[in-house]
Amino acid sequence: xxxxxxxxxxxxxxxxxxxxxxxxxxxxxxxxxxxxxxxxxxxxxxxxxxxxxxxxxxxxxxxxxxxxxxxxxxxxxxxxxxxxxxxxxxxxxxxxxxxxxxxxxxxxxxxxxxxxxxxxxxxxxxxxxxxxxxxxxxxxxxxxxxxxxxxxxxxxxxxxxxxxxxxxxxxxxxxxxxxxxxxxxxxxxxxxxxxxxxxxxxxxxxxxxxxxxxxxxxxxxxxxxxxxxxxxxxxxxxxxxxxxxxxxxxxxxxxxxxxxxxxxxxxxxxxxxxxxxxxxxxxxxxxxxxxxxxxxxxxxxxxxxxxxxxxxxxxxxxxxxxxxxxxxxxxxxxxxxxxxxxxxxxxxxxxxxxxxxxxxxxxxxxxxxxxxxxxxxxxxxxxxxxxxxxxxxxxxxxxxxxxxxxxxxxxxxxxxxxxxxxxxxxxxxxxxxx
Amino acid sequence: xxxxxxxxxxxxxxxxxxxxxxxxxxxxxxxxxxxxxxxxxxxxxxxxxxxxxxxxxxxxxxxxxxxxxxxxxxxxxxxxxxxxxxxxxxxxxxxxxxxxxxxxxxxxxxxxxxxxxxxxxxxxxxxxxxxxxxxxxxxxxxxxxxxxxxxxxxxxxxxxxxxxxxxxxxxxxxxxxxxxxxxxxxxxxxxxxxxxxxxxxxxxxxxxxxxxxxxxxxxxxxxxxxxxxxxxxxxxxxxxxxxxxxxxxxxxxxxxxxxxxxxxxxxxxxxxxxxxxxxxxxxxxxxxxxxxxxxxxxxxxxxxxxxxxxxxxxxxxxxxxxxxxxxxxxxxxxxxxxxxxxxxxxxxxxxxxxxxxxxxxxxxxxxxxxxxxxxxxxxxxxxxxxxxxxxxxxxxxxxxxxxxxxxxxxxxxxxxxxxxxxxxxxxxxxxxxx
Numbered sequence: 001x002x003x004x005x006x007x008x009x010x011x012x013x014x015x016x017x018x019x020x021x022x023x024x025x026x027x028x029x030x031x032x033x034x035x036x037x038x039x040x041x042x043x044x045x046x047x048x049x050x051x052x053x054x055x056x057x058x059x060x061x062x063x064x065x066x067x068x069x070x071x072x073x074x075x076x077x078x079x080x081x082x083x084x085x086x087x088x089x090x091x092x093x094x095x096x097x098x099x100x101x102x103x104x105x106x107x108x109x110x111x112x113x114x115x116x117x118x119x120x121x122x123x124x125x126x127x128x129x130x131x132x133x134x135x136x137x138x139x140x141x142x143x144x145x146x147x148x149x150x151x152x153x154x155x156x157x158x159x160x161x162x163x164x165x166x167x168x169x170x171x172x173x174x175x176x177x178x179x180x181x182x183x184x185x186x187x188x189x190x191x192x193x194x195x196x197x198x199x200x201x202x203x204x205x206x207x208x209x210x211x212x213x214x215x216x217x218x219x220x221x222x223x224x225x226x227x228x229x230x231x232x233x234x235x236x237x238x239x240x241x242x243x244x245x246x247x248x249x250x251x252x253x254x255x256x257x258x259x260x261x262x263x264x265x266x267x268x269x270x271x272x273x274x275x276x277x278x279x280x281x282x283x284x285x286x287x288x289x290x291x292x293x294x295x296x297x298x299x300x301x302x303x304x305x306x307x308x309x310x311x312x313x314x315x316x317x318x319x320x321x322x323x324x325x326x327x328x329x330x331x332x333x334x335x336x337x338x339x340x341x342x343x344x345x346x347x348x349x350x351x352x353x354x355x356x357x358x359x360x361x362x363x364x365x366x367x368x369x370x371x372x373x374x375x376x377x378x379x380x381x382x383x384x385x386x387x388x389x390x391x392x393x394x395x396x397x398x399x400x401x402x403x404x405x406x407x408x409x410x411x412x413x414x415x416x417x418x419x420x421x422x423x424x425x426x427x428x429x430x431x432x433x434x
Numbered sequence: 435x436x437x438x439x440x441x442x443x444x445x446x447x448x449x450x451x452x453x454x455x456x457x458x459x460x461x462x463x464x465x466x467x468x469x470x471x472x473x474x475x476x477x478x479x480x481x482x483x484x485x486x487x488x489x490x491x492x493x494x495x496x497x498x499x500x501x502x503x504x505x506x507x508x509x510x511x512x513x514x515x516x517x518x519x520x521x522x523x524x525x526x527x528x529x530x531x532x533x534x535x536x537x538x539x540x541x542x543x544x545x546x547x548x549x550x551x552x553x554x555x556x557x558x559x560x561x562x563x564x565x566x567x568x569x570x571x572x573x574x575x576x577x578x579x580x581x582x583x584x585x586x587x588x589x590x591x592x593x594x595x596x597x598x599x600x601x602x603x604x605x606x607x608x609x610x611x612x613x614x615x616x617x618x619x620x621x622x623x624x625x626x627x628x629x630x631x632x633x634x635x636x637x638x639x640x641x642x643x644x645x646x647x648x649x650x651x652x653x654x655x656x657x658x659x660x661x662x663x664x665x666x667x668x669x670x671x672x673x674x675x676x677x678x679x680x681x682x683x684x685x686x687x688x689x690x691x692x693x694x695x696x697x698x699x700x701x702x703x704x705x706x707x708x709x710x711x712x713x714x715x716x717x718x719x720x721x722x723x724x725x726x727x728x729x730x731x732x733x734x735x736x737x738x739x740x741x742x743x744x745x746x747x748x749x750x751x752x753x754x755x756x757x758x759x760x761x762x763x764x765x766x767x768x769x770x771x772x773x774x775x776x777x778x779x780x781x782x783x784x785x786x787x788x789x790x791x792x793x794x795x796x797x798x799x800x801x802x803x804x805x806x807x808x809x810x811x812x813x814x815x816x817x818x819x820x821x822x823x824x825x826x827x828x829x830x831x832x833x834x835x836x837x838x839x840x841x842x843x844x845x846x847x848x849x850x851x852x853x854x855x856x857x858x859x860x861x862x863x864x865x866x867x868x
Contacts, residue, residue: 231796234736235766238766300665302687328764331843333665336842403841404821407850408764413838
């Protein structure tokens with residue numbers, strides 16, 4: 001269908017002024033008929049997060065203590081928005097209802113979900129739109145798995161021709177009790193609604209003008225990506241980029257519904273479109289991502305490849321010491337593993353002893369302070385010059401690569417560097433691909 | 435100890451003229467006291483291989499047929515050498531003994547072993563050296579495993595101060611029956627003797643002036659390596675270089691006894707020393723090796739890394755279709771496997787169907803005509819410029835790399851190319867590292 005699902009994040013509904021912006025956005029395109037909202041976000045660093053305040057209320061209520069102070073803080077946020085927007089809503093009644101719920105043993109999930117619930121209620125009143133409670137459409141099974149029936153129910157509930165507002169972040173369990181998402185929050189709700197409706201597009205409105213080509217804490221002034229594919233996002237995300245949670249991508253990925261990341265404060269900016277395909281001529285590389293906090297285990301053993309059980313022995317030793325490996329790379333008579341540095345700090349010496357004793361390697365290195373970096377782009381495999389340029393620039397800047405790999409994925413090249421050189425390497429790669 | 439074990443290959447004992455050369459070599463250094471010999475090799479392409487003739491004799495004898503013709507061919511070779519060298523040996527008696535053995539049901543192993551046996555007998559007579567039968571010193575258990583007692587027995591038997599000649603290629607089993615090596619031949623005997631004696635050096639005399647830095651069938655005029663380490667040899671060998679069989683390296687590797695590959699026809703040439711360490715300043719890269727005949731399976735699956743059982747499912751499918759994977763490289767949501775091309779030719783289409791059906795990948799490539807190339811060198815990890823130069827040259831010559839990897843082994847960089855570009859890639863890399 002031709003409609004658009006819009007999800008507005010916390011900053012987009014933080015106050016009346018922001019809500020007027022999203023109203024303008026919604027009114028400017030009649031296809032924007034399904035609005036998913038987060039709870040109002042912090043307006044400044046002084047603000048406490050509404051969800052946290054609600055958890056506090058629930059916890060105090062459960063202990064039989066007064067929750068008046070945090071409750072007032074929550075209530076005032078909504079009352080102020082309501083007043084400034086002159087919604088004429090029943091906000092006082094909804095707050096009283098919440099108070100009754102807290103007094104009669106509301107669960108933490110129910111309490112927390114009210115942040116989104118009240119926000120959606122208010123917005124629906126303001127927009128004269130229909131409010132649809134997520135608890136009635138989204139059912140979560142164990143592990144936050146969305147029950148298939150949710151999609152049918154959502155489509156039925158949203159079948160009218162009007163404008164709908166739906167709270168993000170929660171659904172209900174098989175007993176009808178409110179259940180919040182353990183991760184990914186309202187972004188997931190938006191994706192589920194988009195999938196249920198087979199929407200034309202899933203607009204995800206935030207406070208940035210799209211996803212950036214590199215981490216702005218590392219790279220000076222990285223530009224947003226105009227377009228990026230689902231799998232590029234997935235690789236960037238795995239390698240440390242802060243992007244949508246993958247569970248917020250999977251539902252729309254299945255139907256190849258594009259996700260459009262946009263900025264509520266700058267709706268004229270093009271934002272970033274996440275979709276199944278993109279024009280790689282314009283920009284072969286989507287971006288660069290990386291993370292430090294890794295350790296490395298490297299061992300050599302003559303004729304290792306002739307002993308197939310050696311591999312399982314290595315992995316068993318790691319498992320029995322609670323060390324997870326993230327990457328496993330076998331050479332001919334050698335093995336390189338990347339593991340969480342934290343685990344090495346605790347167990348590195350012990351592990352060194354056990355490996356030396358049980359596996360008798362010819363050479364063993366256990367090192368912390370490593371970082372991994374990925375250059376990700378659908379155009380990478382057809383542009384060998386890019387990898388070459390990246391390697392040249394890294395070499396010119398004396399960045400030593402402990403691992404170079406390209407080809408295990410067609411769309412990324414991987415580099416392992418010392419943590420001390422991590423930021424410089426990311427900046428260098430970013431400049432090389434720009 | 436300070437002595438040298440010398441192994442002379444088939445070409446070094448092929449005729450009297452060659453044996454005079456090895457005599458000069460042996461006499462020129464009094465430390466050369468342990469001489470291991472192969473059977474006389476072919477003098478020209480017309481010659482039949484002595485071992486093959488002996489197998490034919492045994493086979494005919496076992497069928498009750500006349501083996502006179504091949505037997506004469508064998509006998510004449512030894513008689514001619516004996517005559518030209520004027521050894522004064524009992525060669526006619528030894529040949530008669532072999533005839534009796536064939537007539538009384540000699541095993542194929544016994545018959546085949548007589549090539550080396552008679553050669554060692556003759557040489558011992560010529561050099562006035564002591565002949566020691568390998569059957570009395572080397573005991574082979576199942577799978578050609580050398581019984582530990584062999585080393586003690588060898589050391590005892592060779593404890594004198596004289597010159598010893600020992601036939602290569604065989605030992606005896608636990609019942610005292612002759613047993614030939616299934617692979618690696620006389621090179622292994624030399625290595626076992628060197629280990630038993632903890633020799634100063636294991637000289638392996640052949641018809642080439644050392645191991646070459648690249649395959650001479652691919653590269654124009656590759657130079658010999660002056661020095662190479664055991665692990666470099668192992669990686670080059672695994673990647674397709676024709677070098678010593680690893681079982682001929684392992685015994686001396688354990689005691690770090692250097693192997694010196696030398697040319698009987700050009701004893702003044704420095705040859706190649708294989709040892710535990712070498713000076714990488716002189717030559718950071720040992721050589722380049724590669725092989726074609728590989729196929730590739732590449733698949734992508736969104737969120738693959740989140741499903742740990744996917745890996746075992748892929749490998750189970752391959753195993754159940756009799757496809758062996760040689761290299762396994764996991765990306766984030768992708769997997770690259772290198773497999774024998776032959777197996778893909780037979781089962782590629784079937785496999786494509788099964789993988790598509792059972793694993794539902796987003797993308798699947800099954801390709802033949804791939805080749806893998808390794809640049810191997812102890813100096814590689816400290817010389818990032820070398821990899822860069824190799825990549826630049828490959829790019830200049832339009833060689834497309836399906837996989838680049840450096841770091842899973844510290845001493846090699848791996849490249850996967852299309853088979854059509856294999857020779858050009860090897861030549862290019864050889865020129866780049868030279």
